[in-house]
Each structure stands twice: as C-alpha cells, then as structure tokens.
Amino acid sequence: xxxxxxxxxxxxxxxxxxxxxxxPEQERPLRERFKGKHALKRYDNGLEKCIGCSLCAAACxxxxxxxxxxxxxxxxxxxxxxxxxKTYEINMLRCxxxxxxxxxxxxxxxxxEHEFRLSFNDRRDAIYTKDxxxxxxxxxxxxxxxxxxxxxxxxxxxxxxxxx
Amino acid sequence: xxxxxKLGNMGVVTVKLEDAINWSRTRAMWPMLFxxxxxxxxxxxxxxxxxxxxxxxxxxxxxxxRQSDLMIVAGRVTRKMAPVxxxxxxxxxxxxxxxxxxxxxxxxxxxxxxxxVQGVDEIVPVDVYVAGCPPRPEQLIHGIMMLHERIKQExxxxxx
Numbered sequence: 001x002x003x004x005x006x007x008x009x010x011x012x013x014x015x016x017x018x019x020x021x022x023x024p025e026q027e028r029p030l031r032e033r034f035k036g037k038h039a040l041k042r043y044d045n046g047l048e049k050c051i052g053c054s055l056c057a058a059a060c061x062x063x064x065x066x067x068x069x070x071x072x073x074x075x076x077x078x079x080x081x082x083x084x085x086k087t088y089e090i091n092m093l094r095c096x097x098x099x100x101x102x103x104x105x106x107x108x109x110x111x112x113e114h115e116f117r118l119s120f121n122d123r124r125d126a127i128y129t130k131d132x133x134x135x136x137x138x139x140x141x142x143x144x145x146x147x148x149x150x151x152x153x154x155x156x157x158x159x160x161x162x163x164x
Numbered sequence: 165x166x167x168x169x170k171l172g173n174m175g176v177v178t179v180k181l182e183d184a185i186n187w188s189r190t191r192a193m194w195p196m197l198f199x200x201x202x203x204x205x206x207x208x209x210x211x212x213x214x215x216x217x218x219x220x221x222x223x224x225x226x227x228x229x230r231q232s233d234l235m236i237v238a239g240r241v242t243r244k245m246a247p248v249x250x251x252x253x254x255x256x257x258x259x260x261x262x263x264x265x266x267x268x269x270x271x272x273x274x275x276x277x278x279x280x281v282q283g284v285d286e287i288v289p290v291d292v293y294v295a296g297c298p299p300r301p302e303q304l305i306h307g308i309m310m311l312h313e314r315i316k317q318e319x320x321x322x323x324x
Contacts, residue, residue: 096297118295
C-alpha cells in the first residue's frame with residue numbers, strides 16, 4: 001500500500017510541464033521590495049537629493065560607500081542646502097544589498113532598485129562612481145551644476161517634498 | 165560563433181578552428197563543487213530544476229578537481245582553507261577558469277578581519293567576479309554567460 005502511495009506522487013508529476021525558467025531569454029518577476037543596484041535620485045526640478053551627509057557610509061555594515069561632500073554656492077548648485085556629494089562611490093562587490101543606506105538617508109536620495117546583473121571581469125570595475133549611480137535628468141530640465149537665485153534653496157530638507 | 169559557410173548538398177559545415185574549440189569549451193564546462201558558505205545554497209539552487217545549469221552543459225558538479233574546468237568559489241575563504249583552494253586549483257587540468265561568487269569570495273565582504281582571505285584573487289587568478297550577498301541564481305548565470313563571452317574572444321595565437 002505504501003508502495004502505491006509513493007508511486008502515486010511520482011506519477012502525479014509525470015503530466016506536469018517542466019518548471020525551468022529559460023533565464024537569459026525569460027525572467028522571473030522580481031518582488032517589489034527586491035534590493036539591487038543603487039540609484040541616486042533627483043528632485044523633479046533636476047537638483048540632486050543627496051546632500052553629502054555620509055550617513056549612508058556610516059550605516060553601511062560592509063564599508064562599501066565612500067562620500068566626499070563639498071559646498072554648494074548659488075553660482076554652482078547641485079542640491080538644495082549647503083552641501084552636495086562631490087564624490088559618491090559604492091563598491092558593488094563589497095555591498096551586501098541590505099538597504100541600511102536607504103533607511104539612513106534623510107532626504108531619500110539613495111534607493112536600491114531592481115537591476116541585479118552585476119558581474120565584473122576586474123575588481124576595479126566594481127566601484128560605481130556618482131555618474132553611474134545618479135538618475136538621468138527629467139526631460140526638459142536644466143542639469144547640475146546650475147546657477148540659482150540667492151536665498152531660494154537655503155534648506156537641505158524642504159519637508160521631504162519637491163522644492164518649487 | 166559563426167558558421168562561416170555551409171555546403172548544403174553534402175551536409176558539410178565549415179568553421180574556424182578557434183571558434184569550434186571555444187564553442188566546445190563553453191558548452192561542456194564542468195564546474196567544481198566548491199561551496200563554502202551561504203553562496204553554496206544559491207549555487208545548488210542554480211543547479212536545480214528552476215534554473216537548471218545543464219542547459220549550458222554544466223549539469224555535473226564534479227567533486228574531483230581532475231575532472232572539472234571551472235571553479236566556482238562560493239563563499240568566504242578562511243586563511244586555513246586558502247592552501248586547500250590553491251591545491252585544488254593546481255590539480256585542475258588546463259584550461260581552467262575561476263568564478264568568484266559573492267562578496268566574501270570577491271573582496272572579503274562584511275568579514276573584514278584576520279581570519280578571512282580578502283578576496284580569492286590573492287590566491288588564484290579570478291576571471292569573473294559576481295556581486296551579491298549571496299547572488300541570485302540569475303546573477304550567477306549572468307556571470308557564467310559573461311565568462312562564456314570572454315572565452316569566445318580567446319584566440320589560438322594567444323595560447324601559451
């Protein structure tokens with residue numbers, strides 16, 4: 001009787017199709033909260049959200065992030081407030097994709113997105129600089145650095161919303 | 165690889181020798197079973213039904229270095245394991261390749277301490293580094309495809 005029950009399980013699977021996902025051609029959908037490659041976000045007016053506070057680097061358990069901040073001026077403005085990230089580097093081979101940087105960021109500038117194809121021929125290629133991480137500009141918006149009017153972008157965190 | 169010409173009537177296909185060799189190298193590349201930590205779980209998952217590495221001719225994870233072409237270093241390598249890794253690499257027949265799977269094998273990852281080798285490229289020459297902690301099976305397959313692309317670029321005149 002046990003034999004019949006055991007083979008019943010086997011025969012049940014005979015009629016099922018194969019479960020294999022033909023990966024490079026066909027992909028399984030990712031979960032909403034999947035954490036992949038990072039992106040540095042911009043406000044709708046094209047200014048960078050990152051203010052160079054290095055809290056992400058402090059929160060990173062693997063020490064994968066390196067941030068160097070510099071002062072904003074009204075002639076050369078990258079982000080609202082006093083400072084911006086002059087250098088922003090993430091070593092993708094050191095990052096463990098835990099998302100602590102996302103949690104630590106006060107301006108929601110860094111977000112882990114769904115890109116996961118990260119393989120490298122050389123270890124040096126794994127260090128992603130700011131130009132590789134930052135989001136493209138929204139259409140029809142002036143890029144950074146840009147000249148702005150004095151006294152408009154004085155605060156770095158304008159209530160977490162897009163500045164006018 | 166490209167089929168350079170095809171003579172239909174006789175059923176003969178001609179191809180460049182290096183293309184044929186590179187093609188055969190990429191299509192039967194047996195990996196060595198070298199799981200060291202949590203990445204090994206993802207390596208097993210890559211081997212299992214859903215991702216099925218045998219689609220690329222890699223169904224056999226050889227536990228013996230003499231029969232393997234590719235070493236997937238899956239996991240952190242301790243200083244004590246390092247001589248073993250090197251010896252297994254030396255026992256593999258040429259041509260041989262190494263994939264460093266995951267953060268710990270590639271550069272130490274979170275384990276920045278005296279017990280862990282900070283990247284297996286201190287010990288063996290690594291061809292492809294796969295990021296992720298641990299990498300998804302898709303990421304490992306992407307790394308393997310990248311290695312295949314690299315092998316297809318190899319030329320006979322460069323063989324030493």
